Amino acid sequence: xxxxxxxxxxxxxxxxxxxxxxxxxENGEIIEVGIFEELRAKYQNLDSRFYEDSVLLPAFINxxxxxxxxxNHFHFDYGGFxxxxxxxxxxxxxxxxxxxSIICDEISSQLECGVGSVGAISxxxxxxxxxxxxxxxxxxxxxxxxxxxxxxxMLFSDFKARxxxxxxxSSSTFxxxxxxxxxxxVHNVLARHIINIAKANQSLLSTHFLESKxxxxxxxxxxxxxxxxxxxxxxIPNPKPFYTIDEFFELFSGLRAVFVxxxxxxxxxxxxxxxxxxxxxxxxxxxxxxxxKIFNLNALRSATKSTQCKAxxxxxxxxxxxxxxxxxxxxxxxxxxTIATHxxxxxxxxxxTDGMSSNFNLNLLDELRAGLLCMDTNIENLAKELLxxxxxxxxxxxxxxxxxxxxxxxxxxxxxxxxxxxxxTQPHLHFIMSAxxxxxxxxxxxxxx
Numbered sequence: 035x036x037x038x039x040x041x042x043x044x045x046x047x048x049x050x051x052x053x054x055x056x057x058x059x060e061n062g063e064i065i066e067v068g069i070f071e072e073l074r075a076k077y078q079n080l081d082s083r084f085y086e087d088s089v090l091l092p093a094f095i096n097x098x099x100x101x102x103x104x105x106n107h108f109h110f111d112y113g114g115f116x117x118x119x120x121x122x123x124x125x126x127x128x129x130x131x132x133x134x135s136i137i138c139d140e141i142s143s144q145l146e147c148g149v150g151s152v153g154a155i156s157x158x159x160x161x162x163x164x165x166x167x168x169x170x171x172x173x174x175x176x177x178x179x180x181x182x183x184x185x186x187x188m189l190f191s192d193f194k195a196r197x198x199x200x201x202x203x204s205s206s207t208f209x210x211x212x213x214x215x216x217x218x219x220v221h222n223v224l225a226r227h228i229i230n231i232a233k234a235n236q237s238l239l240s241t242h243f244l245e246s247k248x249x250x251x252x253x254x255x256x257x258x259x260x261x262x263x264x265x266x267x268x269x270i271p272n273p274k275p276f277y278t279i280d281e282f283f284e285l286f287s288g289l290r291a292v293f294v295x296x297x298x299x300x301x302x303x304x305x306x307x308x309x310x311x312x313x314x315x316x317x318x319x320x321x322x323x324x325x326x327k328i329f330n331l332n333a334l335r336s337a338t339k340s341t342q343c344k345a346x347x348x349x350x351x352x353x354x355x356x357x358x359x360x361x362x363x364x365x366x367x368x369x370x371x372t373i374a375t376h377x378x379x380x381x382x383x384x385x386x387t388d389g390m391s392s393n394f395n396l397n398l399l400d401e402l403r404a405g406l407l408c409m410d411t412n413i414e415n416l417a418k419e420l421l422x423x424x425x426x427x428x429x430x431x432x433x434x435x436x437x438x439x440x441x442x443x444x445x446x447x448x449x450x451x452x453x454x455x456x457x458x459t460q461p462h463l464h465f466i467m468s469a470x471x472x473x474x475x476x477x478x479x480x481x482x483x
Contacts, residue, residue: 035058035059035060035080035081035082035083035479036056036057036058036070036073036074036077036080036081036082036083037056037057037059037082037083037084037085037090037447037449037476038054038055038056038057038070038073038074038082038083038084038085038090039054039055039056039070039084039085039086039088039089039090039449040053040054040085040086040087040088040089040455040456041053041055041088041089041090041455041456041458041461041465042055042056042057042067042089042090042091042439043089043090043091043092043421043425043439043461043462043465044067044438044439044440045091045092045421045422045425045426045437045438045439046426046438046439046440047381047422047426049418049421049422049462051461051462052067052068052069054069054070054071054084055067055068055069055070055090056068056069056070056073056074056082056084057090057439057445057447058073058077058080059445059479060479061479062444062445062478062479062480063442063443063444063445063479064439064440064441064442064443064444064445065441066441067439067440067441070082070084085449085451085473085474086456087451087452087453087454087455087456088449088450088451088452088455088473089449089450089452089455089461089465089469090447090448090449091421091425091439091447091448092150092425092426092429092436092437092438092439092446092447092448093148093149093150093151093425093436093446093447093448093475093476093477094147094148094149094150094151094398094424094425094428094448095149095150095151095152095153095384095424095425095428095429095432095434095436095437096144096149096151096152096153096385096386096387096396096398096424096428097152097153097292097315097384097385097386097428097431097432098153098155098240098292098294098315098317098384098386098387098388099144099152099153099154099155099386099387099388099389099396100154100155100156100157100388100389100390100391101136101137101140101141101154101156101161101164101165101389102133102137102156102157102158102160102161102389114324114325114326119263133160133161137160137161137164137165138164140396141164141165141168141170143395143396143397144170144396144398145169145170145472145475145482145483146471146472146483147397147398147399147471147472148398148399148448148450148469148472148475149170149398150169150170150171150436150446150448150475150477150482151170151171151172151173151428151429151432151434151436151437151446152165152170152171152172152173153173153175153211153240153292153315153386153428153431153432154172154173154174154175155175155177155213155240155389156174156175156176156177156196157177157179157215158196159176159196159199159200162174162196162199162200162203165208166203166205166208169207169477169480169482170207170477171207171208171209171434171436171446171477172207172208172209173209173211173238173432173433173434174200174208174209174210174211175211175212175213175238175240176193176196176197176200176210176211176212176213177213177214177215177240178190178193178212178213178214178215178220178224178225178228179215179219179220180219180220180221180224181218181219181220181221181264181268181270181276182221182268182270183221183223186221186223186224186227189224190224190227190228193228194231197210197212197231201235206478207478209238209432209433210237211237211238211239211240212228212231212232212235212237212238212239212240213239213240213241214228214229214239214240214241214285215241215242216241216242216243216245216249217241217243217249217253217275217276217277217279217282218249218252218253218260218275218276220276221276222276222277222281225276225285226285229285229286229289232289233288233289237289238290238291238292238432238433239286239289239290239291239292240291240292240293240294241286241291241292241293241294242294242295243282243283243293243294243295243296243299244279244293244295244296244297244298244299244303245294245295245296245297245298245321245324245325246297246298246324246325247298247325248260249298250279250298252275253275253277253278253279253282254278254279256274256275260273260275261273279303283303283306283307286310286312287310290311290312290433291312291313292312292313292314292315292384292431292432293307293312293313293314293315294314294315294317294386295315295316295317295320295321295329296314296316296329297321297325297327297328297329297330298325298327299333300333301333301336301337302337304333304334304337305337305338307382308337308338308382312382313382313383313384313427313430313431314329314334314382314383314384315383315384315385315386315431316328316329316383316384316385316386316405316423317385317386317387317388317392317393317401318385318401318404318405318408318409319387319388319392319393319394319400319401319404320387320388320392320393322404322408323392323393324392328405328408328409328410329383329409330410331383331409331410331411331416331419332410332411334382334383338381338382381427381430382427382430382431383419383423383427384423384424384427384428384430384431384432385398385401385402385405385420385423385424385428386398386401387401398424399466399469399470402420402421402424402466403466403467405420405423406420406463406466406467413463414460414462414463417460417462417463417465417466418462420466421462421465421466425437425438426438444477444478445476445477445478445479446476446477446478447474447475447476448472448474448475448476449472449473449474449475449476450465450469450470450471450472450473451473452464452465452468452469455468
C-alpha cells in the first residue's frame with residue numbers, strides 16, 4: 035500500500051518534511067519513504083491513496099500515562115505538590131472504585147488523537163486486561179510502591195503476582211516492564227528486590243524523580259514537608275530518607291530507565307542521566323499544576339552539549355573528518371543550526387500526559403500545545419522538538435520499533451486533515467496549533483480508525 039499527503043513528517047533527528055510525500059508499506063512494515071508521485075511510478079502494482087490538505091506522520095507515543103485515575107473529577111487539589119499528594123492519599127479509593135467504566139473510554143481517546151503507543155504506569159493492575167485487548171502498543175510498567183518496612187513482604191508479593199500476570203500476557207503489542215514509583219514512596223529494601231527482578235528479566239524501568247521542591251529537600255536534607263508527612267500521617271518515628279539523590283540514581287546502574295518529570299534536577303544530574311543512556315519524560319501540564327514548574331529545556335540542552343564535548347575526541351579524527359567537523363561547527367546556516375538544536379535537545383526527551391490525577395484530559399495534542407506555550411525557547415524550533423518528543427524519542431525511550439518513517443520500522447501512521455495546511459510555510463507549527471482529531475490511524479499496517 036502507498037499512502038501520501040500534503041506533508042509527510044518523517045520525524046528523524048533533523049525533522050525532515052516531504053511536501054506531497056508518501057510512504058510504502060507491506061506486511062506491517064515500512065518499505066520506502068519519498069515523493070508520492072515518484073513512489074507511485076515505482077510501485078505501480080500497489081494500491082495508493084493521497085490525502086489532500088493533510089499531514090502524515092508516525093503515530094504518536096504517549097510515553098507516560100496513568101489510566102487508573104481516569105475517574106478523577108475534582109477529587110484532588112492543585113497548586114503545590116504537598117497539597118496534591120495529601121488529596122490523593124485522602125481520595126484515591128473513591129476514584130479507583132469507578133475505574134472499570136473509564137478505561138475503555140480513555141483508550142479510545144488516545145486513538146482519536148493519533149496515539150498508537152503508550153507507556154502505561156499501573157499501580158494496581160486494574161487496566162491490564164483492557165490494554166492487552168486494545169489496538170495500542172503498550173509498554174506496561176508494573177509499579178512498585180510502599181514505604182512501610184513492616185509491609186515489604188506483602189508489597190513485594192503483590193508486585194510479583196502482577197508482574198508475572200503481565201508476563202503471561204506478553205505479545206507483539208504488549209510489553210511488560212517495571213516501575214519504581216519514586217524515591218520518597220518506595221522503601222530501599224523493596225526497591226532492591228524490584229531491581230533484582232528487573233535485572234533477571236532485562237526489563238525496562240520507569241520512575242518519577244525530582245518532581246517537586248519538597249522531594250528534593252527531603253532527599254537532600256531529610257527535612258521539610260515529607261518529614262511532617264512521614265511523622266504525622268504515616269506515623270513513622272524519626273523518619274529518614276531511604277536514599278540520597280545519588281543513591282537512588284545508582285539503583286538503575288547498568289539498566290535502561292526512563293526518569294519522569296525531573297523538573298527539579300540540576301544540570302549535572304541531567305548530564306548523569308544522559309551519560310547513563312537513560313531517557314527523560316516530561317509532562318508539562320502535570321508539572322505546572324503540581325509544582326508550578328516546566329521542565330527546563332535550556333538546562334537539558336547545556337547538559338547535552340557538555341556530554342557531547344566530553345565524548346568528542348578530536349585526536350581520533352583524520353584530517354578530512356576534522357575539516358568536516360570544523361565546517362559543521364562553524365556553519366550558521368538555518369538547516370545546520372536547526373538540526374543541531376533538535377539532536378542536542380530532544381534526543382533523550384519524550385513527552386506524556388501523566389494521568390487524570392494531575393491533568394484535565396489525556397489528549398496528547400493538547401499536551402503538545404501546552405508545551406509550545408510554556409516552554410522557554412524558540413517557538414518554531416520548539417514545535418519540531420515537541421513532535422520528535424511525541425514520536426521518535428518516545429520510541430527510543432520505550433524501546434519500540436516505530437516513531438519514525440524509515441525502512442524496516444513498523445507501519446504506525448497517523449493522518450490528520452487540516453484545512454488549508456497545504457499553503458503553510460511552517461507546517462510543523464501550524465500542525466500543533468490546529469490538529470484536533472486523527473482522520474486515519476494505521477497501526478502495524480492495519481487501519482484502526
